[in-house]
Amino acid sequence: MATHIIMDHSGDTRHHFDVRDEKALADAERRFKALTGAGFTAATRQANGEISLARSFDPNAEETVFYPRLVGG
Amino acid sequence: MLHIANMVRAARARRRARFDDREARGMTLLREWLSPQQLWQLEAYNYFEVTGCDSGTRYRIKHGVSTNVVELDRHGRALMGWCFIPQGNLVAGDVMLAQKIALETDERGALAIAKQFLVPPRPPTFPAPP
Numbered sequence: 001m002a003t004h005i006i007m008d009h010s011g012d013t014r015h016h017f018d019v020r021d022e023k024a025l026a027d028a029e030r031r032f033k034a035l036t037g038a039g040f041t042a043a044t045r046q047a048n049g050e051i052s053l054a055r056s057f058d059p060n061a062e063e064t065v066f067y068p069r070l071v072g073g
Numbered sequence: 074m075l076h077i078a079n080m081v082r083a084a085r086a087r088r089r090a091r092f093d094d095r096e097a098r099g100m101t102l103l104r105e106w107l108s109p110q111q112l113w114q115l116e117a118y119n120y121f122e123v124t125g126c127d128s129g130t131r132y133r134i135k136h137g138v139s140t141n142v143v144e145l146d147r148h149g150r151a152l153m154g155w156c157f158i159p160q161g162n163l164v165a166g167d168v169m170l171a172q173k174i175a176l177e178t179d180e181r182g183a184l185a186i187a188k189q190f191l192v193p194p195r196p197p198t199f200p201a202p203p
Binding site: 005007008009010011012039041043045049051052053065067068069070071072073 | 094095096097098099102106108139140156157158159160161162163164166167170171173174175177178179183186187188
């Protein structure tokens with residue numbers, strides 16, 4: 001199972017999906033595009049803990065976190 | 074009158090519980106994404122340090138939702154504060170995680186939108202005699 005974690009006012013919302021399920025995968029890709037199109041940044045974490053930005057949807061990413069656009073405080 | 078007071082107290086308790094739940098969820102997510110060393114720092118000191126991906130500069134991210142990122146010199150002393158946060162009313166754990174990811178993956182981009190602030194000088198280790 002892969003997970004999309006979206007930061008929001010509730011803390012976060014998690015969407016789990018099976019990458020072998022074509023419909024779930026298509027929904028996940030749509031969600032990725034919608035969020036990044038709305039200004040969210042997507043980041044994935046590798047098994048060794050290294051974090052990298054996700055510029056495009058990666059069906060092999062086990063965990064992707066999305067955070068809203070950064071602004072100067 | 075007592076009945077109304079009890080209702081107000083109950084409403085406040087429910088609001089507090091919701092806030093605590095949000096805070097806890099944010100801190101859980103942050104802990105999941107920290108390195109073992111960063112997690113150790115957070116538990117011990119209520120802050121953790123990250124290395125900027127572009128400059129190699131060290132930053133300290135303190136528990137908080139604003140003015141909580143401090144650039145460190147090579148001795149670990151605070152040099153300058155950088156304020157940048159994700160939009161929206163996010164809890165501390167989420168804010169800190171977004172700051173960590175930004176500095177570790179797009180340091181220049183984060184600092185380009187950040188506002189600088191002065192950090193108070195550290196007090197001397199040994200107070201001057203009167």
